[in-house]
Amino acid sequence: xxxxxxAGGIGGARFLRGLKxxxxxxxxxxxxxTGDDIHLFGLKVCPDLDTVMYTxxxxxxEEQGWGRSExxxxxxxxxxxxxxxxxxxxxxxxDFATHIVRTQMLGAGYPLSAVTEALCARWQPGVxxxxxxxxxxxxxxxxxxxxxxRAVHFQEYWVRLRASVEAQAVVPVGAEQSTPAPGVLExxxxxxxxLFPPSNPVVSVGTILAVPGxxxxxxxxxxxxxxxxxxxxxxxVRGMADKVLAAVGVESTAAAVARHYGSGLLDGxxxxxxxxxxxxxxxxxxxxxxxxxxxxxDLDATTAMANExxxxxxxxxx
Amino acid sequence: xxxxxxAGGIGGARFLRGLKxxxxxxxxxxxxxTGDDIHLFGLKVCPDLDTVMYTxxxxxxEEQGWGRSExxxxxxxxxxxxxxxxxxxxxxxxDFATHIVRTQMLGAGYPLSAVTEALCARWQPGVxxxxxxxxxxxxxxxxxxxxxxRAVHFQEYWVRLRASVEAQAVVPVGAEQSTPAPGVLExxxxxxxxLFPPSNPVVSVGTILAVPGxxxxxxxxxxxxxxxxxxxxxxxVRGMADKVLAAVGVESTAAAVARHYGSGLLDGxxxxxxxxxxxxxxxxxxxxxxxxxxxxxDLDATTAMANExxxxxxxxxx
Numbered sequence: 073x074x075x076x077x078x079a080g081g082i083g084g085a086r087f088l089r090g091l092k093x094x095x096x097x098x099x100x101x102x103x104x105x106t107g108d109d110i111h112l113f114g115l116k117v118c119p120d121l122d123t124v125m126y127t128x129x130x131x132x133x134e135e136q137g138w139g140r141s142e143x144x145x146x147x148x149x150x151x152x153x154x155x156x157x158x159x160x161x162x163x164x165x166x167d168f169a170t171h172i173v174r175t176q177m178l179g180a181g182y183p184l185s186a187v188t189e190a191l192c193a194r195w196q197p198g199v200x201x202x203x204x205x206x207x208x209x210x211x212x213x214x215x216x217x218x219x220x221x222r223a224v225h226f227q228e229y230w231v232r233l234r235a236s237v238e239a240q241a242v243v244p245v246g247a248e249q250s251t252p253a254p255g256v257l258e259x260x261x262x263x264x265x266x267l268f269p270p271s272n273p274v275v276s277v278g279t280i281l282a283v284p285g286x287x288x289x290x291x292x293x294x295x296x297x298x299x300x301x302x303x304x305x306x307x308x309v310r311g312m313a314d315k316v317l318a319a320v321g322v323e324s325t326a327a328a329v330a331r332h333y334g335s336g337l338l339d340g341x342x343x344x345x346x347x348x349x350x351x352x353x354x355x356x357x358x359x360x361x362x363x364x365x366x367x368x369x370d371l372d373a374t375t376a377m378a379n380e381x382x383x384x385x386x387x388x389x390x
Numbered sequence: 391x392x393x394x395x396x397a398g399g400i401g402g403a404r405f406l407r408g409l410k411x412x413x414x415x416x417x418x419x420x421x422x423x424t425g426d427d428i429h430l431f432g433l434k435v436c437p438d439l440d441t442v443m444y445t446x447x448x449x450x451x452e453e454q455g456w457g458r459s460e461x462x463x464x465x466x467x468x469x470x471x472x473x474x475x476x477x478x479x480x481x482x483x484x485d486f487a488t489h490i491v492r493t494q495m496l497g498a499g500y501p502l503s504a505v506t507e508a509l510c511a512r513w514q515p516g517v518x519x520x521x522x523x524x525x526x527x528x529x530x531x532x533x534x535x536x537x538x539x540r541a542v543h544f545q546e547y548w549v550r551l552r553a554s555v556e557a558q559a560v561v562p563v564g565a566e567q568s569t570p571a572p573g574v575l576e577x578x579x580x581x582x583x584x585l586f587p588p589s590n591p592v593v594s595v596g597t598i599l600a601v602p603g604x605x606x607x608x609x610x611x612x613x614x615x616x617x618x619x620x621x622x623x624x625x626x627v628r629g630m631a632d633k634v635l636a637a638v639g640v641e642s643t644a645a646a647v648a649r650h651y652g653s654g655l656l657d658g659x660x661x662x663x664x665x666x667x668x669x670x671x672x673x674x675x676x677x678x679x680x681x682x683x684x685x686x687x688d689l690d691a692t693t694a695m696a697n698e699x700x701x702x703x704x705x706x707x708x
Contacts, residue, residue: 114494144464150487154512156494165483169468176432176474194472 073098075382076263077199080105080276081120082137082310083302083368085127087269090374092128092198095382100199101259103286105271106184107204107211107244107279108226112161113151115171116178119227120276121188121203122170129195131166140166160232185253202259204280207250211275213316214241226275235312239319242274247282252289260289265385268299268338270309270366273329274316281337291337296385298340299333300377301326304366305346327353335359340384342366342377360388391416393700394581395517398423398594399438400455400628401620401686403445405587408692410446410516413700418517419577421604423589424502425522425529425562425597426544430479431469433489434496437545438594439506439521440488447513449484458484478550503571520577522598525568529593531634532559544593553630557637560592565600570607578607583703586617586656588627588684591647592634599655609655614703616658617651618695619644622684623664645671653677658702660684660695678706 075098077088088102105120119138126132126140133139143164152159163171170191177187183206192201211226215237223243229235260266271277277299281287290297302313303326314324322332326343327350333341335358343350344366354361362384368374391413395406397420406420423438437456444450444458451457461482470477481489488509495505501524510519529544533555541561547553578584589595595617599605608615620631621644632642640650644661645668651659653676661668662684672679680702686692 113490114497144462144483146462146483147465147487147490150484151490154487154491154509156487156491165462165464166468168486169465169472169474172431172465172469173472173474179432191472 074259074262074264075100076259076266077102078266078268078271078277078280079103079120079124080269080271081108081123084120084269084271084276085124085132086137086368086374087300087378088124088128088199089371090368090376090378091267093371093375094379101255101263102199102201103204103256103259103280104201105204105276105279107209107247107275108230109208109210110161110225110227112158112163112171113156115168115175117163117171118174118184118188118203121201122167124201125188125192125195125197128197128199129192131195139164143167158232161227183253185255200255200259202255203253204256204286205250205283206253207246209244209246209250209279209283211279212243212245213239213319214243216240230312235315239315242278242316242319244279244282247279248284250283252283252285257285257289260286260293263293263295265295265382266290266293266297267381267385268297268333270300270302270368272302272308272311272313272316273322273332274313274320278320287337296339296388297337298342298381298385298388299330299338300342300366300381301329301344301347303329303347304344309367326350327357330354330359330361331357339388340381342380342384360384392577392580392582393418394577394584395420396584396586396589396595396598397421397438397442398589399426399441402438402587402589402594403442403450404455404686404692405618405696406442406446406517407689408686408694408696409585411689411693412697419573419581420517420519421522421574421577421598422519423522423594423597425527425565425593426548427526427528428479428543428545430476430481430489431474433486433493435481435489436492436502436506436521439519440485442519443506443510443513443515446515446517447510449513457482461485476550479545501571503573518573518577520573521571522574522604523568523601524571525564527562527564527568527597527601529597530561530563531557531637532561534558548630553633557633560596560634560637562597562600565597566602568601570601570603575603575607578604578611581611581613583613583700584608584611584615585699585703586615586651588618588620588686590620590626590629590631590634591640591650592631592638596638605655614657614706615655616660616699616703616706617648617656618660618684618699619647619662619665621647621665622662627685644668645675648672648677648679649675657706658699660698660702678702
């Protein structure tokens with residue numbers, strides 16, 4: 073079975089662990105969000121790709137869900153001693169090495185997809201990890217600070233401002249001019265099922281779908297497309313999905329997110345048992361819906377979720 | 391008193407500590423060798439400048455004489471896990487930060503002299519540290535490996551090959567086209583004394599003198615120029631001076647090094663008490679010579695050496 077997964081960071085990475093556990097023989101291609109990539113200290117940092125790579129490769133900090141395990145912060149604290157920031161972004165020493173290798177390969181002319189493959193040669197994540205695009209796409213969030221409208225990088229919105237101000241708009245800068253990375257459209261065309269893990273529907277899955285050609289390829293693939301709600305009980309399980317959903321005029325409910333994706337794209341939708349009453353509304357929108365536990369508390373729970381998603385895909389396939 | 395010192399790495403840096411101790415009121419300008427600078431992992435590394443900066447700024451690893459104290463090597467070991475080298479060059483995590491800041495500033499268009507000043511704003515070395523040139527000069531060593539003549543970077547010769555093969559020639563690539571950094575010629579013209587610490591006469595002091603204009607400025611300054619022999623008992627106190635002296639046809643003796651600098655440049659020369667019998671030969675070459683203890687075993691010994699150098703300068707001045 074060939075499965076394509078559109079993944080953001082922590083939520084996507086943890087879901088993929090469950091998917092690998094429930095479908096160990098499956099051929100899994102992950103299309104990773106690169107909209108929150110950022111240049112820091114002259115280095116190219118790809119937080120979502122790295123979270124997937126480290127999580128599946130056994131190098132993740134399990135507790136915080138991002139960054140390397142047994143991490144130290146000597147480089148960062150020395151940079152701060154020179155007065156060089158930003159201090160709000162937590163780059164650890166082990167993590168630095170990944171960005172140094174990536175930046176050197178990009179500088180040598182390799183596209184991000186080839187660089188990602190080279191990095192994965194070490195981590196062996198057990199999936200094929202593709203960036204959504206080799207082109208630069210950068211998610212900016214429009215905010216009002218002191219009465220003035222400003223566009224800040226997504227990382228600045230999320231990590232520095234902690235999403236404490238209202239997001240007025242979310243713009244994946246460069247998306248319109250970007251093209252899918254090599255292998256992205258091919259993997260979708262050859263997929264037996266496409267999954268949207270409980271990643272952020274705006275700044276993760278939404279950004280991937282903003283790369284021209286990807287949404288169309290999924291809609292036209294003619295295979296079940298099943299998603300899992302990142303909203304449980306009208307609030308995001310983690311992150312700031314509520315803030316960025318509001319910016320695009322979507323309510324923070326499991327049903328509203330399904331309608332946002334739409335029946336033209338989505339065939340099946342899993343909501344949490346806490347949102348069982350939303351199922352009827354989703355089905356009315358033409359999307360098959362089941363209510364199952366959606367909290368990724370441990371690998372067993374996550375594996376069960378992935379299993380439900382595949383079961384719903386089979387049900388949709390009929 | 392305005393003192394100009396031409397410095398390499400460890401020997402120069404330690405001597406400067408003694409000089410600051412014996413002449414705390416002096417205005418000291420250090421012209422640092424940049425011929426053994428190297429690009430590693432996309433970063434610009436300036437070993438000699440950093441050794442001076444860290445030593446005088448209190449950040450040096452006292453035991454090894456180079457690199458940062460309380461250093462860790464997470465970045466390097468992670469780079470190795472990616473298969474990215476060279477592994478033979480010991481870049482620590484704290485040290486990495488210096489090279490990241492330097493590389494970013496150079497990338498932004500600042501010349502190395504301005505970058506060095508910015509780094510020193512943190513370290514407060516108590517001297518004015520100038521690179522010999524803002525231009526790229528790179529010391530290469532010609533060696534025969536498996537019957538073939540090859541030019542290797544000085545760091546490769548010294549750190550990787552540990553100077554275990556004969557140096558056939560030493561070439562400061564780019565020196566002829568280089569110009570002294572801002573402040574270098576001015577500081578020499580305004581100096582009351584110029585000192586050559588017991589640094590390597592070929593790949594440290596020799597490289598600085600290879601920048602067109604510096605040797606001439608020193609010769610024409612009309613002030614005492616006094617050096618300290620890095621050769622004691624016919625062997626270098628540390629490093630590979632014997633190997634690179636042989637490559638330029640100079641014997642590894644305290645007297646031969648003085649003659650190599652020459653009376654056109656050098657007015658006074660300190661040899662170690664172990665080489666007292668060499669004094670006559672040096673004086674015959676037209677260079678005032680004294681035999682004093684030249685082992686920098688501790689700050690007291692180093693301070694005494696610096697004091698002897700200043701005393702010899704006064705004697706020369708007459």
